Amino acid sequence: MQYETMPNFLKKRAFLTPERTAVYFNEQTLSFRELYENSYQAAGQLQGLGVKKNQYIGVLLKNHLDTIVILFALQLIGVKAVILNNRLSKKEIVWQINDSKAAALILENDLYEMMQDLEVPVITKDRLFAVTSESPELLEEINLNDVCTVMYTSGTTGNPKGVLHTFGNHWWSAVGSALNLGYTDSDRWLCSVPLFHISGYSILMKSVIYGMPIILHESFDADRAINDINNHHVTIMSVVGTMLYRIVDALKDSKLPNHFRCALLGGGPAPLPLLEACKAKEVPVFQSYGMTETASQIVTLAPEYSITKLGSAGKPLFPSQIKIILEDGKMASAKQAGEIIVKGPNVTKGYLNRPDVIKEKFDQGWLHTGDIGYLDEEGFLFVLDRRSDLIISGGENIYPAEIESVLLAHSDVADAGVTGINDKTWGQVPAAFIVLRNNAHVTEEELKQFCLENLAKYKVPKSFYFTEKLPRNAAKKLLRRKLSDLLQESWNHK
Ligand code: ATP
Ligand code: MG
Structure with a gap:
């Protein structure tokens, strides 16, 4: 017989280690027993x-203790949470609510005014917590194949897609990560990434599955992170590149304490200068590759x-596999670039209401990531870039990310984006869009020269x-498909 069920995660955890701390949030802490009791009450209010x-x-919802309680309350009664990004515009949020066909929206009190004209019921946090709690019908057993959450992809390559995460996806993501990083009783994970992203939500799931305390911040602040790493005994922290840059800067001449054992870096490519700066400061960086579809990192x-x-x-983590395939579907040999395909119990079974995308992206259990x-x-x-951003110039493949990484290493460059523009001779050629640091005076010629020292000639941007x-x-990811819109308003020093 195949085992597809498990006890409800939070209820089980509260039974196993009720007195252990689950969450530190500002001056407040909740034990697993208290988290369960509060979530149980909120589950009764939701039912009411x-x-x-x-x-x-x-x-x-924002990063807050109440958000954790509400997210677990939904799990306790088997409601599928469509977790929305609060940094999106109203238009984008409404698009996702309509796309998901959500039956209602639970939201922060101060967002009510903006969202009150939705076609579905809108329930503020205050209203939810004021309702008399019924005794909730608990989902005592979860089925690992059932959907637990829906999260939209960042929308970097087009419209966002609602990724279905089953309980099994979250379970295996947490297990795969523990088998990789190990877990001890003294571990504490700092969550200053958003709970509405898989990066943040997956920390919640790890907390309950491992019995591990988390420290939750409303948002990222480098000094506060360093302070809590030192004084709250944080051992692991999830970061994206920009956060790590700021931590390295804020450290100045100091170092992180020895108990800090992992900065789990995800979300996008890691520029080499950043990795080198971390090495110099002895910040233990675990680079990773993953996507919403893999319920956090898979590699x-x-x-x-x-x-x-x-x-x-x-x-790839223990339960997962990756392969590289060529255009004709054949396996690539070592060092040969192709599309990354992934498989594993942490990989989504598909997208909400999008059978067309499921058909396009899945083949015999393998998800085609669109990454090269x-x-x-x-x-x-080695991740090179997204297939959709590839520049083919005179038959040669050029990866914008490689060029951007070189440009970002220049001390006058604050930000850089590269895209292909049409060219009579080569089909396409790379063009670079540059944001200079304050008071920088570098010229186009100097940047070209800098690229020539670090890149093959055909990869050096033509303009x-x-x-x-x-x-x-909203995830701060570069929208390369929109770079050429800047041609009108940018200036070039020719
Ligand atoms: P959409 O799917 O809507 O276009 P998105 O792919 O940006 O948006 P996410 O799921 O947030 O949405 O991001 C996952 C993507 O981030 C990966 O598919 C990959 O392109 C990129 N990425 C993640 N980790 C790395 C890495 N280590 N190196 C390079 N790229 C990475
Ligand atoms: Mg994607």
Whole structure:
């Protein structure tokens, strides 16, 4: 018989280690017993408002203790949470609520005014917590194949897609990570990434599955992070590149304490200068590769390889597999670039209401990521770029990320984006969009020269455009498809 059920995660955890701390948030702490009791009460309040098992319910909340309680309350009664990004515009949020066909929206009190004209019921946090709690019908057993959450992709390559995460996806993501990083009783994970992203939500799931305390911040602040790492005994922290840059800057001449054992870096490519700066400050960085669809990282590089395998995202976690395939579907050989395909119990079973995308992206259990990369002889993954951003110039493949990484290493460059523009001779050629640091005076010629020293000639951008700001989405990811819109308003020093 195949085991597909498990006890409800939070209820089980509160039974196993009730007195252990679950969350530190500002001056407040909650033990697992208290987290369960509060979530149980909120589950009864949700039920009192007519929220039912198996419904999709939108959630638009900030990083806060109450958010954790509400997210677990939904899990306790088997409601599928459509977790929305509170940095999006109203238009984008409404698009996602309509796309998901959510039956209601639970939101922050101060967002009510903005969202009150939705076609579905809008429930503020205050209203939810004021309802008399019924005794909730608990989902005592979860089915690992059932959907637990829906999260939208960042929308970097087009419209966002609602990724279905089953309980099993979250379970295996937490297990895969523990098998990789190990887990001890003294571990504490700092969550200053948003709970509405898989990066943040996956920390909640790890907390309950491992019995591990988390420290929750409303948002990221480098000094506060360093302070809590020192004084709250944080051992692990999830970061994206910009956060790590700021930590390294804020450290000045100091170092992080020895108990801090892992900065788990995800979300996008890690520029080499950043990795080198971390090495110099002895910040233990675990590079990783993953996407919303893989319920957090699927590939990780341990720090002992950070120099010998500089730039690699590592090897797939124990329960997961990756392959590189060529255009004709054949497997690539070592060092040969192709599309990264992934498989594993942490990989989504598909997208909400999008059978067309499921058909396009899944083949015999393998998800086609749309990312290009290669494996070296030892099986370490190197991510090159997204397939949709690839520039083909005179038959040569050019990866914008590689050029951007070189440009970002220039001390006068604050931000850089590269895209292909049409060219009579070569089909396409790379063009660079540059945001200079304050008071920088570098010229196009000097930047070209700098690129020539670091890149093959055909990869050096043919033109440079200087601009105030690059187009980025709510996750701060560069929207390369929108770079050419800047041509009008940028200036070039020719
Ligand atoms: P959309 O799917 O809507 O276009 P998105 O892919 O940016 O948005 P996410 O799921 O947040 O949405 O991001 C996952 C993507 O981030 C990966 O598919 C990959 O392109 C990029 N990424 C993640 N880790 C790395 C890495 N280590 N190196 C390079 N790229 C990475
Ligand atoms: Mg994607």
